Amino acid sequence: MIPSVLPTYNRAPLHFVKGEGCWLTEEDGRRFLDLGSGIAVNALGHANPELVKALTDQAGKLWHVSNLYEIPNQQALADKLVETSFADTVFFTNSGTESCELAVKMARKYWYEKGQPDKTTILTFEGCFHGRSSAAIAASGSEKMVKGFGPVLGGFKTLPWGDHDALHAAIDETVGAILIEPVQGEGGIRTLPDQCLKGLRALCDEKGILLILDEVQCGVGRTGRLFAHEWAGVEPDIMMVAKGIGGGFPLGAVLAKEEAAFGMTAGTHGSTYGGNPLGCAVGKTVMDIVSDPEFLEGVRVRAGLLRQKLEGLVAAHPDVFEGVRGNGLMLGLKCKLPNVDVVKAGYDAEVITVPAADNIVRLLPPLNISEDEIGEAFKRLDAAASAVTTVSA
Ligand SMILES: *Cc1c(COP(=O)(O)O)cnc(C)c1O
Numbered sequence: 001m002i003p004s005v006l007p008t009y010n011r012a013p014l015h016f017v018k019g020e021g022c023w024l025t026e027e028d029g030r031r032f033l034d035l036g037s038g039i040a041v042n043a044l045g046h047a048n049p050e051l052v053k054a055l056t057d058q059a060g061k062l063w064h065v066s067n068l069y070e071i072p073n074q075q076a077l078a079d080k081l082v083e084t085s086f087a088d089t090v091f092f093t094n095s096g097t098e099s100c101e102l103a104v105k106m107a108r109k110y111w112y113e114k115g116q117p118d119k120t121t122i123l124t125f126e127g128c129f130h131g132r133s134s135a136a137i138a139a140s141g142s143e144k145m146v147k148g149f150g151p152v153l154g155g156f157k158t159l160p161w162g163d164h165d166a167l168h169a170a171i172d173e174t175v176g177a178i179l180i181e182p183v184q185g186e187g188g189i190r191t192l193p194d195q196c197l198k199g200l201r202a203l204c205d206e207k208g209i210l211l212i213l214d215e216v217q218c219g220v221g222r223t224g225r226l227f228a229h230e231w232a233g234v235e236p237d238i239m240m241v242a243k244g245i246g247g248g249f250p251l252g253a254v255l256a257k258e259e260a261a262f263g264m265t266a267g268t269h270g271s272t273y274g275g276n277p278l279g280c281a282v283g284k285t286v287m288d289i290v291s292d293p294e295f296l297e298g299v300r301v302r303a304g305l306l307r308q309k310l311e312g313l314v315a316a317h318p319d320v321f322e323g324v325r326g327n328g329l330m331l332g333l334k335c336k337l338p339n340v341d342v343v344k345a346g347y348d349a350e351v352i353t354v355p356a357a358d359n360i361v362r363l364l365p366p367l368n369i370s371e372d373e374i375g376e377a378f379k380r381l382d383a384a385a386s387a388v389t390t391v392s393a
Pocket residue numbers: 094095096097098129130131132181185186214215216217218242243
């Protein structure tokens with residue numbers, strides 16, 4: 001008999017009943033150190049007092065009115081995003097995949113309104129992940145994502161990662177946009193080198209193509225800058241955001257330059273929930289905290305410390321790990337043994353990590369993890385690595 005929850009996930013048998021900062025409490029009382037943050041979502045940890053206050057204050061006043069009316073909280077969050085980023089304008093969604101939908105629609109509408117309706121092709125890169133909607137799975141181009149769900153939405157072309165020649169060869173008169181994650185998350189914490197992002201921007205400028213960045217996972221402070229592309233010193237035309245921006249509340253956004261958004265006039269797109277007063281009250285509080293330069297400096301310091309610990313972990317367990325990669329507090333341990341075994345051993349050692357493609361164990365702790373907690377993370381990962389070595393020996 002089919003379970004009452006549609007069985008599309010292989011779930012670990014853990015029932016968390018309470019969260020506080022970087023800690024999750026299981027029903028049986030065990031306390032787990034959370035280095036996954038619900039997949040890079042709980043950017044400020046669990047039950048963050050400032051977020052709880054923002055949520056509960058707003059919950060007692062007004063949750064939802066729809067976008068038929070002006071929403072001061074939404075306006076405030078949009079203003080904050082415009083003030084702190086490349087963007088001139090923002091649309092709020094409820095998830096990353098919805099942000100992907102709009103990014104794709106916006107790019108196509110741009111070319112349609114420019115009188116070049118054939119520029120519908122969007123170039124993407126192997127290993128990318130943009131969500132699970134029809135546009136997002138088509139963008140991924142992977143068999144695993146689209147198999148059985150055809151007909152697949154057309155107009156995407158997936159290129160090998162890091163293949164310069166393939167990229168140049170793919171650019172014809174139908175290409176309207178390039179879509180890429182500055183740091184691939186699900187694909188296994190693969191960083192696009194700064195010079196490659198610079199090169200992509202230059203190529204887009206030269207050919208008059210839109211650059212769309214997916215910062216759903218790597219954005220909102222995760223890499224130690226507010227947005228990951230800032231490291232390369234270039235700006236996208238359109239950017240997808242979600243995950244961290246809501247701190248646990250389902251919230252996403254598409255940020256765009258005025259020029260890129262010019263086709264999106266009244267009636268061209270919508271969302272019933274997107275940008276509601278409750279979500280934006282939380283999102284504004286997250287943004288106020290994370291966009292503070294001192295906070296971001298703290299993320300970089302903590303990231304350096306965690307990375308150093310992980311290098312030590314790799315050195316101590318050469319049979320388990322091959323190396324560390326990633327940026328800021330978006331780090332991956334490349335494994336020699338199956339990554340899922342390491343993640344499971346972590347559960348026994350009461351530490352939460354997240355597997356990713358390419359045999360990676362991902363570490364995406366809350367951005368405000370303390371130095372003591374980083375030390376504790378090392379101890380627990382060390383115990384997990386020792387246990388997994390013993391089992392496999
Ligand atoms: C998680 C993720 C998405 C999809 O977000 P959902 O909220 O699950 O729809 C899209 N892009 C990237 C880079 C992601 O990490």
